[in-house]
Amino acid sequence: MSIELPIGTGQRDAGLDGVIKLAILAVGGQGGGVLTNWIESLARAQGYNAQATSVAGVAQRTGATIYYIEMAPASVPNPVFSLAPAQGDVDVMIAAEMMEAGRAILRGFVTPDRTTLIASTHRALAVSEKMVPGDGMANAEEVRAAAEMAAEKLIMADMERAAVGAGSVISASLFGALAGSGALPFDRAAFEEAIRAGGKGVEASLRAFAAGYDLAQKGEDQPTEQPKALPALAPSGSSRQIRAFEGLMARINALPAEVAEMAEAGLRKVVEFQDVAYGAEYLDRLDSFVAKDHADKDHMLSLEAAKHIANAMGYDDVIRVADLKTRASRFDRIEDEMGSAGKTLTLTDYLHPRAEEIAGLFPARLGARVEASPAWMQRLDRLFNKGRRIRTDSLRGFLMLYLIGGLRGWRRKTHRHALEQAHLEDWMARSHGYLPDRYDMAVEILRCRRLIKGYSDTHARGLTKFDRVLEGARLVEAREDGPEWVARLREAALQDEKGEALDGALKTIRSFL
C-alpha cells in the first residue's frame, strides 16, 4: 500500500516564487516554540517578511504538535502567507523525533520535488509503544526508508544526543542542522546572531547549534560495527573458582559455533547468580538439547535452550535482588547516570516483600507447608508485607541487603529454588517430549519461557499465561502448523496485560479443532 501525493508535484508553483515554507513537527515540551522564534527573527533580521503560527494549549502537553513559518524577501510587497502547511507544499520539514518524521511523511509534508527533511533519529516512545508487555517499539527503519524516498534532501542524525552532549536542548541542535542544510539563504553567522539575540542560555545553545551544524554538513559517524561476540571478559574472584570456570569454558568451546556465544552469556549469568557448580548444571541441561540438535536447523534448539534455560535458572529471587542492589558495579552505574561523581548521593530503594518471598526463603519442605497454610501466610503478611524504603547508602540499609545477598549458599535449600527447579524440569521435559520428530514444536516450547517475567502479581500473571500457552500447545501439537500456532499464542500473550489477545487466539484454535 502507498499514499498518493497530490498532483502537480514536480513543478514549482508560479505564484509562489521566493517564498520559503518551513514546518516543525515536535513533541510538546521539546522547545519547538523557541526554534520557531529563532527562525522567525533570523528571517526578519535578514530582511525577509516572515510569519509564524503555532497551536498552543493542551495540544502541547506531551502530544505531537506543529509549528509553521513562511518567509519571503522584502522585495515582495505585502505577501499573503498561509497559516498552516499543506500537503506537497513544504520546503523544509524539521522533525524533532523519529516517529514525528514518520508522521510528517504520512501527512504528505515531505515530497521528493521540494522538501528538505531534517530529522532527529532519537526516539521518544509513545505510550502505546511502552505499555506493551513485550516489545512494542515502532520500526524506525521503515521511517528511514520512507524518508529516503520522500525527501528531496535528507538530514538525519541523533540531534537529541548532540544537544544533550552540549548541555542544551534539541531546538538548538536542530537550528544548527537547519543552518548546515543550506535550505535557507542565510549564512551561519546570521543563525548564531539569532541565538544571541534570544538572550537565554546562549553559550550552551551555540554549542548545540555547532554540533547540529556539523551533523548536517558531515553526517553522523556510523557506529563502528559492534563485534557480535561479547568481549572476552576475564572472570575475577577466587583462583580456585576461576580454574573451575575455565573448565566450563572448555565445554562451551566444544559447542557448535552458533550456540557457543549464547551459551557463554548464559553460563556467566548462572555462575554470577549462584556458583560454578550451578554453571556445570546449566551446561548439563544444555547438553541434553545439543545432543538432539542438528546443523541443518542451524542449532536453533540449542540456541533457544542456551538462552531460556539460563533465564530460568537465574530466576529473580530476594537473594538475587539484594545481591544486585549491593554490588559495586551498581553503585558505579548510578553515579554515572546521575552525574554525581565526587558528589554526595543518597540512595533509596523501593522494596515491598510479600509473604511469598519470605516463605520462598524457608527450607523447601517447611516453605511448602507454610505456603499451603493460609493462617501462616497471613501471619507472615502481617510481619513483612509492607512497602519498605531502604536507604542503601546508609550502613544499616546496605548491611541488611548485603546479608540477604550473601545467602547464596543457602539458596539451593530454599522452597523457591525447589519450585523453580520443578518448573524448569517440567518445561524441559515437555520440550524433550517433542524430540526428535517435532523439532519445531520443541523449539517453540522453549521460547515460551519468555512469558515468565516480573515479580509478584506480574510474575503470577506471566506464569498463568505460560501455562495457558502450553495448554494451547497441547491442542495443536499434532498439527502440521502447530509450531506456528504456539508462536502466535506467545505473541498474543505479550500484547496486553490481561491476556485478552491470548484469549482470542485460544478461541480461534478451539474453533477449528
Next chain:
Amino acid sequence: MAERSFKAEVEHLRKGAGHNFTGEGILAITKALLENGVGYVGGYQGAPISHLMDVLADAEDLLGELGVRYEANASEAAAAAMLAASVHYPIRGAVTFKGSVGVNVASDALANLASSGVTGGALVVVGEDYGEGSSIMQERSYAFAMKSQFWLLDPRPNLPSIVKSVGDGFGLSEASNTPVMLMVRIRSCHVTGTFECRDNQRPDLTVRDALANPQRDFSRVVLPPMSYQHEHDKIENRWPAAEKYIVDNGLNERFGPKAGKVGLICLGGMYNSVIRALQRLGLADLSGNTDVPLYVMNVTYPLVQSDLLDFCADKDAVLMIEEGQPEFIEQQLGAMLYKAGSSTKLEGKGTFPKAGEYTGQVMKDGIEDFLRTYAASLLPGQILAPNEPAPEIPDLSQTVPIRPPGFCTGCPERPIFASMKLVEQELGKHQISADIGCHLFAALPPFEIGGQTMGYGLGPASNAAFDGGGEKRAISILGDGGFWHNGLSSSIGNMVFNKSDSVAIIVDNYYSAATGGQDIPSSRAKNASKATNNPITKALEGAGVKWIRQIDRTYDVTQMRATIREALTTEYDGPKVIVASSECMLNRQRREKPLRNAAIKDGTRVEVPRFGVDQDICTGDHACIRLSGCPSLSLKKLDDPLRDDPVAHIDQTCVGCGNCGEVADAAILCPSFYEARVVHNPTGFEAWKSGLRTKVISWLQARRAARRLQFSSNLSQGAA
C-alpha cells in the same frame, strides 16, 4: 501566575503613533483595545485565547494607568455578563473566551445583552477552537450570533486586519446598539506579524466615573413588554444600522477583477488559505493579486444582501467557502439568490466536504474543482493536465504511533489515576465520569479511566442519574478550575441537595492548569490583585458536604488508593468528596528550578531527586508503565543476548516526583526502582559521614567480590 509570562512583550503595548509593533495576534488585539479607548476588559482563559488573558493580566499596570478595569472573570458567563456595563453607559468594554464552549456557557448573558442592546461598544473576542489542535467538540460559534442577533466579525488573519477589526467592531457595535463578537481562529491567535501603532486612548468615561453618576433605563430591561420591543428594535433599527455601517465603512472587501464569469466568496478568516490555493493554481501572486473575483466577508453576520447580490449579479457561478457545518452562510446566500430570482449558480458544500477542516489540500481541491466546472479556461495547462505521475511513498500509517497529549513528567494527577486503576483492579470497574481539564487525559491509555465529559464543572453533575447509589458507587472527577467555574454550584450543590451516594474526586493542582496555569480562588500563590488561598474544602463544607477527605500529597499512592477505596466502601450514603492536592509540576518546575539553580550556585545545601531503574532487576514486563505513562519513564534495549524485551529506563528529564516508586510499592510491582538524591553543597559533617560510609561499603563489596566469580562488566550493559 501563568505558565507563560508576557511581561517583556507587554512593554511594547505602550508604543504610540509612528512606531511599528511586531508580535503575536493576541498582543495585537490587546494593543488595539487600548488604542480604541476600551474602558474595561475581562474574560475566561481557554485555548486559543488563554494567552490573551495572560497578556491582560501581565498588562494590569498599564491598564490601570489608562483607567481601564481588568477583571479575571469566574467564567465565560461572568465575562459576558460584565458587558452589561455598556448597556447604560457609553463605555467600551471587551471580554474574551474560547468558542464554541465558552459561548455556550456565556449564552444566557449574551442573549440578554443582545436583547437589551448597548450604548457603549461591547466586544466579545472569541477564540474559535476548531480544526487541528482543537481540544473540544467541533462546532461553530456562528449559531449564537444568528439566534441572538449580535454581529460577528471574522477578519483576515493578519495583524493589520485584526487590529482594524477591533476598531470596526466597537464602531459597528455603537452604530447599531448591538454587541459584536470578533472571531479569531486557532492559528490567528498566535500568528505573528507587524502593524502600525496608534496612541493608546484613555476611555472618555471610565467605570469609576460611571459609578459616580449611575444611570438606568427601564426600556433596556429584558421583561415584557420591553422584551417584545427589543425583538422589533433588532430587526427594524439595529440591523439596518449595522448594514449601513458595514457598507459605509467598507468592512467587507473585494479583490481581483470586477467582472468575471465566476466568483469566490469567503470568510475573512479563510482568506489566506484561499489565496494560497489560488497561488498554487497559478491564479494569484504572492502579494495576493488574483485573477478571480473574490468577496471577503470580514463581517460574517449579518450578511449585507445588496452587496452580495451585486457581487453575484453578472456571474455564472459563485463558490461559498465556509468551513464547518451547518453551512449557515451558504443557506442564507442561497435564499437571497433564490428570492432575488438570480440565475447565478451557488456552489459550496458538495464541492467542499460537508464536515471537517478546510486544510490546504482540501481548499486547493475544492477551488480547482469549482473552476474546472465553471471556468476551466482560467486554469493553466499544467494544472489542467499534469504530466508527471505522483511519486509513491511507502505507507507509514501502521508504523507511526499516535501521540495524543498526556500528563507531563511528574504530573501530580498521574498518581491519582494510578490509584484509581489499582482500586478498580480490587473492586472492579466503576461508572466514571470526567470533566474538562488535564485530568481528562486519564481517559487515554495507559489509564483508560472515564468515558464521558459533559462540560466544565459538570463532572459530578453528569453522574447525577446514578446519585441514588447501587451495588457500586459512581465516581466523578472535577478539576479545581472546573470547581470554581461552575462545579461548586452545578455539581457539588447538586450532589448535596440530592443526597448523592456517589464519589467526587477534585483534582486540585493549584491552578487552572490545562489553560496555562492561571490563578484561581484556591491557588496557593500570592497574587497582588486577586484573592487566592481559599481552600476548596471550606467551600465544600459551606455547600453542605459532610464527608470530605483532603489529601495533601497525591504522590502517596498507598494513601490515595486507601482513600478512594474508603469512599467507595464506607457505610455513609451521602456525597463523598476527595480533594487531591499537589501542585502542577509544569508550574512548580518553572517556579522552583531557577531558585534551586541559584541556591546551588550560592553554596546552599540542595537535594536534587531523580528516579532510576536497576536494569538487571527489571524484567521488561512494563507493568510500571501501564500505571504511569510518564514521558521520562521509557524503555531501553539492552545489549544482552539473553533478553528479548526492552527494560524500563528513566531518563534525565525525571523530576523526582516519586510516582513510579510509589506505584511499584503500592501495586507490589517489582524492586527495580530507586530514588537517588544528589546532594549539592553538603555540610561538612555530612560529607565526612558519607565518605566513611562509602569506605565501609566499598570494603564489604570488595570482600564479597573476592570470594566469588564476577565478570568485570555489568550483567547487562545498556545499548546506549
